[in-house]
Amino acid sequence: MMADWQGWIAVGLAVAAVGQQLAIYLIRRRAKKREELFQIISENAADMIALVDVKGRRLYNSPAYKRILGYSPAELGETSAFEQIHPDDRFKVLAASREARQTGVGEKLEYRIRHKDGTWRVLESAANTIRNGYSHSDHLYHRAR
CATH class of the missing domain: 3.30.450.20 (PAS domain)
Known part of the structure; x- marks a missing residue:
């Protein structure tokens, strides 16, 4: 059986993993928007x-x-x-x-x-x-x- 502190560590690790995935998603989304903006500007300059x-x-x-x-x-x-x-x-x-x-x-x-x-x-x-x-x-x- 898992001790309480081990359960909290597992929850903490899960939250950290989700947070990391969210951060990666947001960074990629921001990069994609910048790339799209650059493309619009360069194609129409x-x-x-x-x-x-x-x-x-x-x-x-x-x-x-x-x-x-x-x-x-x-x-x-x-x-x-x-x-x-x-x-x-x-x-x-x-x-x-x-x-x-x-x-x-x-x-x-x-x-x-x-x-x-x-x-x-x-x-x-x-x-x-x-x-x-x-x-x-x-x-x-x-x-x-």
């Missing part, structure tokens, strides 16, 4: 928004790229962030990206980028860094119009 890692790999491209440059986010995901930039402008864009990673502040600049149809478009853009918990720059948040 007029600006092109991209998330790029420090090696120039595209991690996210907003749907505005399709409207403005003709490339789907999936097509861009297979390329370097600098591949579509005009060869004469590539160095200044690389230098601005390097500066943004080092200082955390991106400067506005204009450069030419290739549309899917082969023509060149002039964009104005800026990049800012997203730092990890150790203040290292892990990603560049890039917006262009």
Whole structure:
């Protein structure tokens, strides 16, 4: 037979387990709502928004790229962030990206980028860094119009 104190421990453990499951549910629900809000904003933004890692790999491209440059986010995901930039402008864009990673502040600049149809478009853009918990720059948040 179980002693009274053992019964209370069992009840306490059950309450803790239910509380933990409730906390997990609430955290997931909150995360899902944030994700839905981000998706609504990014899918309807007029600006092109991209998330790029420090090696120039595209991690996210907003749907505005399709409207403005003709490339789907999936097509861009297979390329370097600098591949579509005009060869004469590539160095200044690389230098601005390097500066943004080092200082955390991106400067506005204009450069030419290739549309899917082969023509060149002039964009104005800026990049800012997203730092990890150790203040290292892990990603560049890039917006262009």
